[in-house]
Amino acid sequence: MGRFLVSEKLFCCRGFSFRGRTFTLIWINTRTSQCFTACGNTSRSRIRRLGLDRNQWQAPPRSADCMRSSAFQPISETRHTMTAKSRHLRRELTALLLLATSACAQAAENAVKSGPVVELRYRHESVDDDAFARTAQADTLRLRLGYLWAFAPNWQAYADGERVQTLFGDDFNSTANGETAYPTVADPQATELNQAFVRYSGNSLSATLGRHRILLDNQRFFGNSGWRQNEQTFDGLSLGKTFHESGTALNYSWLGRVLRVNGHNNPNPLLREWDLDGHLINLSQPLPLGKLTAYAYLVENHDRQDLSSRTAGARWNADIEREGVQPGWTVEYAHQSDYADNPLSFSEPYRLIEARLRWNGVTFKIGQEMLGGNGQTGFSTPYGSLHAFNGWADRFGNTPANGLDDRFLGAEGKIGKASWVVRWHDFQADHGGSDYGHEFDASVSYPLWKGVTGL
Secondary structure: OEEEEEEEEEEEEOOOOEEEEEEEEEEEEOOOOOOOEEEEOOOOOOEEEEOOOHHHHOOOOOHHHHHOOHHHOOOOOOOOOOOHHHHHHHHHHHHHHHHHHHHHHHHHHOOOOOEEEEEEEEEEEEEEEOOOOOOEEEEEEEEEEEEEEEEEOOEEEEEEEEEEEEEEEEEOEOOOOOOOOOOEOOOOOEEEEEEEEEEEEOOOEEEEEEEEOOOOOOOOOOOOOOOOOOOOEEEEEEEEEEEOOOOEEEEEEEEEEEEOOOOOOOOOHHHHEEEEEEEEEEEEEEOOOOEEEEEEEEEEEOOOHHHOEEEEEEEEEEEOOOOOOEEEEEEEEEEEEEOOOOOOOOEEEEEEEEEEEEEOOEEEEEEEEEEOEOOOOEOOOOOOOHHHOOOOOOOOOOOOOOOEEEEEEEEEEEEOOEEEEEEEEEEEOOOOOOEEEEEEEEEEEEEEEOOEEEO
């Protein structure tokens, strides 16, 4: 069984005189637990490919384990007089049994099953940029084939390969075809091994070894760049530990290589992949209001030493669920400096302040994201999912040397079955005060029929 998703994305960018249109057709295997979800990302209104989270990978507890849980402790055979107190006790025990049975049934439903994974995604992307005399027209097709093997309780092995094929000509700069007279659409032809890993997923501990995607927080610092046809993945080891009583989650990753979105066949080796020695620590703690996350990312880049950096920061994200007006906010601060053999010397801040208000099904937001710069080096996030940030025109994938101050407004909601998103950005330099311009983005999506959505 599978489903198809068709999407169209329309947006224009004032100030940059940028217009684009994207059509996407996706076929997604839904037969196994390793099915892939196609959805619109509200921050960038695009189709992205998501994998399973740690809980979805968790194998169900065996019946013996269930029977050892506190809810299944033997009930005393002592006879009780049928008083109000004993009736209350029996009701509580019955409720506990029902809850535990429901939990085991749900775990069984979430069991990881072996099986193939097939994904097919076609996209037409048109880019009209005043900086170029020609308009880019990119038609690409991605085929991804994989297999998930659940070879033991809590253990899985997975691998997938992908082929990105250009259709109907090379009227765009793919970063690999040499067509530099056209605007860039970074979806070059490529054939490569996308993921290959072994994973253990226990009740509170997870471990993944091999080539896999890494998605941390909102993917500002580390993500898979799922908007592009060729996904970004990492070679390394990821460990996760959850402390159930407190809800604390600790994640550590060691990175040995990053496989970039420009494809394994790219003639420029620095666009294909980078050898790394990276250590990522991410610690999150639920609070009465939202969640607090602290992180430290130390990455030595052997191929691009100017990108070796040490980043440390904290993030507080909260959305208050209540009737009527529902407030929310995100506050984040980080500091980045040169690391290892980086020939540059820098020390730059990062700041995000966002306030949200949800009312009658519409979410309004206002905020500021600032990436520092000193005139020579800007605060960089080369391993993140960059399309989601600082406008959909992708003008700031690389932070300018003078930094970036992005002040934005936005709203999103639904009208009937249609979902809509609007964004406005004002871009300035953090250092020197230069005006980079402004950008307006808008999208509307509508479910055409089951499994098919127009965007």
